[in-house]
Structures are given as C-alpha cells and as structure tokens.
Amino acid sequence: MFLLTFSRHKTPSYSPVRPPAVPLAVRSPYTSIWMSNANNGTLNTNGAMFWPGTPAGWEGIIVVDKVAYEYMGTGLQSLPQLANVKAASQLAVSFDSQYSNFTIRAGPVDLVASFLSPVIPQDLCRTSIPLSYLQVSFHSTDNQSHDVQLYSDVNAGWISPETNTTVNWNLFEGASAVNGSGNATGSPSTVYSWVLSQENQYEFGEEQDFPQWGNFTYSSSPGYSRNFSFQSGHSLDLRYNYVASLELSNVVDSNYRGAQSKEPVFAFVHDFGLATSGDALYTIGTVQQNVIRFLTSEGLVPLQPWWTECYGDDLFDLIEFHYNDFATSQAKGASFETRLKADSENYYAIVALSARQIMAAYVLTVPPNLRCSNSSSITQGEPLMFQKEISSNGNMNTVDVIFPALPFYLYANPEMLKFVLNPLFYNQESGFYPNGYSMHDLGTHFPNATGHVEGNDEYMPVEESGNMLLMAYAYFKFTGDTSFLSEHYAKYRQWATYVTEYSLVPEAQLSTDDFAGTLANQTNLAIKGIVGLKAMSFISEALGDLQSAANYSSTASSYYTQWEQLAIDPSGTHTMLAYQSRGSFGLLYNTYPDKLLNLGIIPKRLYDMQSRWYPTISQAFGVQLDSRHTYTKSDWEMWTASTCSPSTRRLFVNALAYWLNNTSTRLAFGDLFETVGTGAYPDGVTFIARPVAGGHYSLLALLKTGQNSQTGTSPGGFPQNSTQALTEWRAGYLNISASSTPGSTTRTATVPTVPAPSSGFFNNSTTSRAGHR
Template sequence: MKLLSVLLAALTVTNSLAAWTSTPFSPASVPLAVRSPYINAWLAQGAGTALNDNWATFWTGSIVGWAGYVRVDGKVFLTMGAPSVPGVTAPTKATQTDMTFTATSSKFTLTAGPVRIVYTFLSPVTPSDLLRQSIPFAYMSVTAVSLDGASHSVQLYTDISAEWASGDNSLLVNWSTSLGSILTHQVQLQTQSQFTEVNDHIQQGSVFYSVNNGTDITYQTGQDTVLRAQFINNGRLANTQDTAFRAVSDRWPVFAFAKDFGTVGTTATAPVVFSVGHIRDPAAQYVTKGNVLQSRSSFFFSQLSTPAAVINFFLNDFANATGTAAAFDSKVNSDSAKIASNYAGLVSLSIRQAFAACELTLSKTSSGAFNTSDVLLFMKEISSDGNMNTVDVIFPAWPVLLYTNPQLGKFLLDGLFQYQATGLYPNKWSVHDLGSHYPKALGHNDGGDEAMPVEESGNMVIMALSYAQKTGDLSQLRTYFGLLDQWTQFLITDSLIPANQISTDDFAGPLANQTNLAIKGIVGIRHVSFIAMAEIARLTGDTTRANNYTSIATSYVQQWQTQAIASGGQHLTLNYGNSASWGLAYNLFGDKLLKLNLFPQSIYDMQTAWYKTKINSFGLPLDTRHTYTKSDWEIWTAGIVDTTLRNQIITAVVKYASDGMSSQPLGDWYETSNGAVEGFRARPVVGGHLALLIL
C-alpha cells in the first residue's frame, strides 16, 4: 500500500480548468457505478465538472438521476447531482477539493462549510472470485469529518431516480420499499420484455437501492422535489411510500435515504454504505445443439437464490470488498509502474470499463438445479454495435482477462466454440459474433453475420492457444481441435494473400492484400502447428500435420516479407504493392506474446524506426488512410517496439484520455492530431490497454 500511495501522489495533477486535484489524471468521464452493461453510471466531467455540477449518466449519455445533500448545523449543501427544488432556500454548493480514481473505485472529497465529506464509489473487480464478480452491484460510501476542530451536526441525503430502470422515460414504472434489517427500494418497468433493450437499457428485471437499517436512517419514495424539500427543511425523511405508480418523467419518482451522522468531530465517521444494482432472471438466451434456445441465469444465483439474499451478502461484504479492492489496486499500480509511471492511470481507468461489458452465466440441469460446470461469460459490444461475444471485440480486450484471470477468457470463448461445434453455423471460417442483439445469443445459422473470415479465424486460434499457454489447461484445445484445424485450413488458403475484406477496424472499410491482416493469419497457422506438436502429436502421433503447418507458416513469412515491405525498405505497407502506405502492425504482438519468433527482429526494428518518424502529439495514426487511431492497437503496438517509443506511445494515449475534449466514457477511436473523439465509448476493448502487462 505504501507503493500505491507514493505512486498516486507522484501522479496527482491539478485539473487545469477546475479548483481540485485529480489523481492520477482527470478523465473525460469518471466511473461511478460501473458493473455490468446495465449498471453503468458515470460522471461526465469533460474538462472539469465536479460531482455536484452535473447528473450521473448512463454510458450512452442519458441521465440516471443520483442526487446528494448534506446538512451541517442546519445549513444544506449540494454534494451530488444537479437537482433544482423550487420553494426552498437554494442549498449552497459544496466545494470539491480532489478526485482520485483507481482500478476499482472513484473518490470525491468535498468541503461543506466546516465539514469534509468524502464520497467513494466502489465497483468491485474480483476476477478470481466468480460469485462476487458476477454480482451486478456497486457501493457508494460516505464519511464526514470536522475541519475546524469543533463538533457539528451532520445529516446526509441520497436518492436515485426511476431513470435507472428504463431507456424510455415515458414508460410506466412501479416500485416498493422493503423494511427490516436492510432497507431496499426496488423499481422496475410495469410492462417487461425478456432479453429486450430500449436505448441499450434492458427492459427486464429491477433496480435496487439499499442501506443497512438503523435508528439514524430514514427513507421515503415520491416526487423528486417533494423528497428533496423534505430533507432540506427537516434533515430527515418521512418514512413514507408513494404508491401512485406512473411514468418515469411524470413527477419524477425518486427513492431516497437520509442518514443522521449525529455530532461529527475531528475523527472521520464510519462510512455509511449504500448499494445499487440491477437483477434480472433469466439473464441471457443462448442457442444450443438442435437450434434449441436455452435461458441462462446470472452465476450468483447458484449460491444466492433471491435478490434479498444478494443484497444482504453484498452489503455485509463491504469490509471484505474494500480490502480486496485495495490489494487489487495496489497490484495493478505496482505492475504498471514497472513499465512506465503514467501507464498505471491508463490501466486503472480501463479495467472497470472492460469488465462492465461482461456477465457470468450458467444453465440449469433437467432437474432445475444450476449447472455450475457450465459457465459462460457473455460480453456486449457496447456503443459500436449491440452484438454479443463479438470475436474482434473480445480479441483486443483479451489482455485484461489474461492478466486478471485467464479462466474468464476460456468461459468467453466456450460459448463461441460450443455454438460452432453444433454445426449450425455453415461457414468454414469462424463466426463473427454469437448474436446481433445482446443479450440474445441466437447465433447466425444462415451464415449471414458480418464477414471477417481471416480476422475472426486468426483471433480464435490465437486466443485459444494463449489461454492454454498461460494456464497449462489444454482441455479447450483437445475438445475443439477439429474447429481450430478447420479454421487453419481456411487461413492457409486465404491469409497470405487476403481477399478484399474488412478487418476488426471495419470502420475504415474493406481492403485487399492487407499486410497486418496477413500477419494474423500466418501467426494463426503457426499457432495451430504449435497445438498439434504440443498436444495432438503427443496423443495421436500426428507429427505429419504439425510439421506441415510449421513449414507452411515459415514459408508464408518469407513470402510475406517480399510483398509487405515497401520498395525503399523503410517500413511495412498497409497493403501489398502500395509502398506509399503504412499502418500499425499490431498483429505482430501475437508473435511476441506467444514467443513463436516467426518474424525476424529486423521487422520489429524497421517498424520501430519508422513509427518514431510518424508519431503525432496524441499518438500513432492507425494507417495512412486517416489521421485517427485506436488506443487499444496503439498499446499493442507499444509491445513490439523499443522502450523509448513504447513510453512515447503510452504518454500520447494518456494525453488523449485526459485532454478533456469529450465528456464520454473512455473511447478507443480518436484523432492523433488533436485528441478529438472519433466515435465509440465505454467499449470493453480498452482491456487491450493491459497488453504490456501480459508480455
């Protein structure tokens, strides 16, 4: 923890347009409750927006109302959100003095007169604990302490709005409050539809806002202005429930708690802890053998059978969650700092975002019991598309899984392997995704998915082997070797001279003879030869196939070099025969990661020298067709160049992430000339920013 404190202190910067310090830097949007595709709340701060300057927003930018006040000796201060309450004396805005984010939490410190208030938003990341990782809940904890040596009477107010429950504010919602040792507000759409989204919000399940009960806690549900005025005037809530169910935007129903800290002195109060989460069941639909649709539940249901049990476990796990998060944050910072001091901030900003696109699920046996041996991880292609388990989205995100828990990567690939092993998918290459609309993994039995033949086939082979190498678990390779071999046969046919097709950078359009795409295919072929030699040859004595693939891959590298290097010998081309073109050869990262040594060092040296002449203020362009880039591929590229250029690339990406030119969750597609966002936001591909941690 000492190292973490020193590192954070060294990286603390003053927000240039605001009066507070930001550690390690000031991102365009700060994660608040970021745990799943549907619990995904951010503070859009742009160049400088305090916690009490604006509303929290869903990753799309739509408001999810989350308000906060404190009352100090009868005087009310606004601490969170941007509420307006007519008919009362307008609260004074508390002054934000600093903001700190780590891989798991975001902390805001505000001064409310003579009292300091600290809000900590913790979205646990526990990759090796499947139960905890699968719970789509986050914490908000608040403490108070006197700054002037005197004692003060302090009360806290917080509410969430029904906006958390829907992507359409004209829809009807209903709600309830459960009383007992835990107080829980529950809100949901009155008319629900399984596996259906509206504006990327799920139209199914319920939102829960909870706190441990006590004589110092009051609650209330009702119209936003009524509840807020009640607290402003009285410092407590009325312990009443509004039962006039209505549309989200009809007198804006909110769900509130108030906490009386009593007399606050110079020792910080124990934190009051709130939880916010979303539960639905079933969580996803998945196509299985015979085209049978299977409903799958969230993993946590195998141990926690009701929402009440989930909430009870989660709230009472706060001390453990805090300690676990601190240890995880410390490891992330320590490992990242060994590479570059400013790398830790980029990695930390990326982790919650990457994991929040993922959900752990399991099926049930014929008896109705949960089948804990059948775990699948689903990933939503956030913002760029609504696809489910998109192979070329999983691939750039892959480093975050290899670094934190490779088994999660296996669970992610298993769904793709299992579907294609049914024979329902007719193409000879790998499927692009499991379904066009999350959370429906209905496959593409007509073969009409977005065609990225070399891209996706190479991706699947590379990821499968990297998992096996990292863990020593060869079960997936053994089970699906037939598919891997089938895709390799396709790569042998189509990867050395790639046909006119799109790659993962599909926004740039199709292109024939892509140099970087050919690298992926060649590496994929060599990967399967490795698989054959390491496992299949051992089991079956099939050394002929292994040696044949090795020979093909080696031959392809030699042929590739004659076509891929520009006529002047200074760089690789974007596409064969176009010596004026170049691009990021990020697919060479696979050769480095798996230590195949397929490509000679001269290629890496050549690219390093060339990129040093092309790097712009905000990074390396993706290729010569545009000046924009992808931050994930930049960090992958940083893994194949020398230390000097690696650090330049990291610095450029951090500069973009902290330039304040947007107010959206971290986007991976941006302009290298000025740092402006091109598109995409909140995507899991930022897991690729951890690429340097897995080399």
C-alpha cells in the same frame, strides 16, 4: 442568485490523471454509471450518467448545522431559492482500479464519496454480482461537533428513461415490503432496499441500451446514524420539503408512473446528530435473473446469472450478502490493485481506469442443463461468460472484440478466456453455424445469444479464424491445459484450412477495423493469418500431431517470407497498409501475439524497423491507426507498443496518458479518437466504455509470457521467466520519464500534468507524411 451560486466552482485536483469521465458504479452492461468531466464539471454540476451519456438521477446532500450542501447531482438547482442551500466545493478526485474518490468541502465538514466497483477476476462469484458500492464519510475540519445529516436519492430513470413506461416500486426492509407508510423499525444492520421495475417487461429486450426487464435496487442500512428515514415522491416536492424541514416522512408513494412524469425519486436519510465524523454505505445496480437467452440443442433457453449458483436465487439474499460483504470485497479488490500498481508503475493510470470498464461488459451465467449434450463447452460447475459489444453495435461475444481484450484475460485470470470462448465453440460444434470459417459473433444483439444459423453474420473470415487460433493457443500457453486444445482440435483444423487458403492474399475482406471499410490485401490482416498458422503448429505439437505441426509451421514460414516481399514499402522503412499501396502505413499490431506467445516467426529486424518508424509519424495524441485517417485506436496502440523498443513504447504510453488528461471527449474511456486537434471522437463514430480496453493490458501480459510454456527460451527475444521479465521491465522496457509524473499544468493549477510527448510526437512535417493521403 441561486443558480449562480451553483455554477461557480473551482476545478479540483485529479490523480493520477484527469480522464474524460470518471467511473462511479461500473459493474455490468446495465450497471454502468459515470461522471463526465466536460467543461471542467464536477460531481455536483455534471452529475451521474449512464455510459452512453444519458442522465442518471443520483442525488447527494450533506446537511451541516441546518445548511444543505449538494455534493452530488443537480436536483437542488431546480428548486426555488432557499437561504439554507449551498453548493459543496469539490476539492479532489482520485481513482484506481477499484475506487473513484471525491473529496468535497461542505462548510466546516469535509466529505468523501467513495464509489467502489470491485475488480476481482479470480473470484467469479463476487465478480458475477451486478451491484456497486457507494460509501459516504465525513469529518469535521475544525475538530468541533456539528449537526450532520446525509441525504441521497435516485430516480426512476435508472430502470427506464422513457416518460410513457410505467415503473413500479416499493421499499423493502430485508425481504419484507414496507407498504404505505411506517417507520424504519429494523436494527442498525437491517438492509433497506428501494426496488424498481417496469410494469410491462420485455424479457431480453433493450431500449436505448437500457434493459426492459429485471429490477433496479438501491440499498442502505441505518448503520451508526442516530435516526434513519426514507421517502419516495415527486422530486421537486420531496427535495424542497426535505431541505426546508430536514425530515423525510417515511412514506412510499403509491402513484406508479413513468420516469419523467412528476419525476419519482427514492430517498434515504441518515441523521447523525452532533458528530465529528460518520459514514453511510449504499449499494446500487440493475439485476436480471433470466439474464441471457442462449440457443441450444433443446431450443432457446434462459440462463441464470452465476451468482445464483453461489448465493441462491433470491434477490434479497443477494442484496444482503453483497451489502454485508463490503469489507471482504474491499480486501479482495485491494489485492488486485496492489499487484496492478506494482506491475504497471507509470503505466498505471491507463490500466487502472480501464479495469472496471473491461469487467462491466460481461455477464457470467450458470450453464444450461442439457439432457443430450455431449459438448465439452458445456460443463456443469463452470460458468459461461457473455460479452456485450458496448457502444459499437451491441453484438454478443464478438470474436474481434474478445481478441483485443486478450491481454487482460491473460493477466487477470486466463480461465475467463475459456469461459467467454466456450459459448462460441458450443454453437459452432453443435451444427448451428454453416460456414467453414469462424463466426463473427454469437448474436446480433446482447443479451440474445441466438447465433447465425443461416451463416449471414458480418463477413470477417480471416480475421475471426486467425483470432480463434491465437486465443486457443494463448489459453494453453498461459494455463498448460491441453484439454482445451484436444476438445476442439477438429474445429481448429477447419479454421486453419481456411486461413491457409486465404491469409497470404486476403483479397477484399474486412478486418476488425471494419469502420475503416473494406480494403484488399491488408498487410496487417495477412500477418494475423500467418501468425495464427504458426500458433496452430504449436497446437498440433502440443497434441502430438507432429506431421501436422511440421506442415503448419512450414506453411507459416513460407508465407512470412512472401509476406515480407509484399508488405514492406520500397523505401525499406516500414510496412504498408496494403500490398498495393506504396507510401501507406498502419499500426502493425497483429505481430504482438508473436511476442506474447513466443512464436518466433517474426524476425527482430522487422520489429526494429517498425519501432524506428512510428516516432516519425506520431502526432500529439499518438500514432494514427493507418494512413487513411488521423484517428487511432488505443487498444491497438498498446498492442503495437508491446512489440517496440523501450523508447518507442514510452512514446505510445505517454501519448495515451496525455490524451486521457487533455482530450475534449466527455464520456467513458474511448478507444477511437483523433490524434490531432483536441483528441476528439472521429466524425460519425463514437466508441466508448468498450471491453477492448483490455488491450491496454498488453504490456502487463508480457510479464506472464511463457510461465506455462513447454520451451525454455523465447524465440522472439523476450524473457520467459517472470522475474527476469520484471527486472528488464523496471530497467527500461516500460519506464516512462520522470517528467510524466502529475504536477502543474497549463490547463489549471489543479489538474495533473501529463506532458506533451517529445521526440517526434508533434512531427507534422510534409516530408514525413508525403504521399500518405
């Protein structure tokens, strides 16, 4: 039967690991498309999905000698049986920080579908473009010429998944609409674009995380094909007629309707005739031009995306620039990729998979042109950066979501840290926030940066105030820019006053791990405040306020001495989760900034104690976040790993790589998962596709530690010179054992092995866990 033909497939090989989901077009909060590997699925069995798991119609067919092979999507499986239809076989999947590549066999032809979402943090103009690339290339495996066509379509579900939301569309040749029907008359380089939008738009609104305004675009050009054609229409009719006749009609369907009403699809065909090889290039993504709503002294104002500053505000100019920029974007992405691979070695799979996910949570905008603003946070010629707290609650510029991503900023481009903090400073320094501690977020739901004028944001005062102090000093440490310190010094002093009063004994406050609930006197929250005060002493010192610097430093040192007495378990083997909870434990990740910033307040004996402890409690998929639950967070694991000895670091890194290759989860890289069982999501909580994956770069950020420091030695015992750091790195700080190299596996012979961790990874003994529940 037809459907049985499609259900049979061999599991392809994966490199460097087999992740729960593979990024396809991952470029912004609204251009975030993945392929799940659930049930050993492939590109032509599971198809494409929006990051929450909502199906995204994206179809790909290669016709070879009049036989149609479906290589992407599942659209042909809904058609009546046709003799000339077969499923292509997916042979291999590989990914790096820029690309996901699928190698597929279609009879006598091999096809490669290469999905490129450039990660180029130093190039803010290109980074701000919310469009992604797909290049499909083929070559014959028998060195003979074959009659080849490439077909691709997308559906209206990209702009709205709802049946009752009418979608409008048209095809454009360059910037000119192709009305009714007609041939593609342009040159080989002419860009054709399907442009879709909701008929009734709700600006700055979301529904099921889909934008309710803006345009979805899917573009291609004839390139080197012999004939180029297009068509839109009902999916079943259009695909059936194409497979039966191998032609499109060059007709634009004029019956506007909802995505699920006689499902409209929008297709291109490249006909290569007899050929041994060929390729087609597509670009895809969702574009808004009023992209953020921002509270200012002149009221709520819409902000334009940063790309309008670089390329003008015309949508078709942007599409054409981006389409023709493919080679340059490739080259720039390759530069970042080369550096990342050289720096990360066997840690590479984790940070490579994280890169696109991190960058896709942000929007860069042109700052508002305010008549009366004296704020240093609004600088014409510099972008503002807005982050969506993807999947957890959709907040805007959440301080404790920016904070775990800190290592990525510092590694990739520290200026991004300033750009994402500036909107928070502007809001609080303009009198829009009434509390004396740092705000939690800039708005309850992206893309509305409307703040909390009543001060009723989520209550995490020690958490967020400590985070802001540490990020401010980190930016200075990695750039040497004192202006960022002096411009906001009054605000730092305000937050430091709060931290001084409440950090040593934080009572019943939430920490960033708010999903775990309120807990009084959290050890890890207290050390964040203490480390933050030490950072504040260096901020004051950098600005020449030596008396304040001495006071902050003395207070931090005194607090640390008291903290040790309160925080270390009576057994002397580890710190407790909370002062009052003997036998409890947790990841002490908030000591990482002490290492990263060379603060020198945490003694080596504490790091050594914790480093010895973690292997005794580690499970199959890592070290649990704390003793209340068996789940962990990958970002905090990598922060913690950066504070540990080489052998314990390897334990953390190997465990996360092992989870990636073996977890039962099926969506984008999740940062919260069980350390036991199948590595599943915890009950009731699913964190996926979040920018906190920037925390996975914690080890790489250490390579840059101190490069703009004012001091010559590292109080924390870490190298400040990058050459020295890299030498020590390769000598064992991060060198994962050779057994971690991909090879065979017990799952299938074609999925790469990331071996189960050893030496304490599976320690489930009652002795090591007694009293911890």
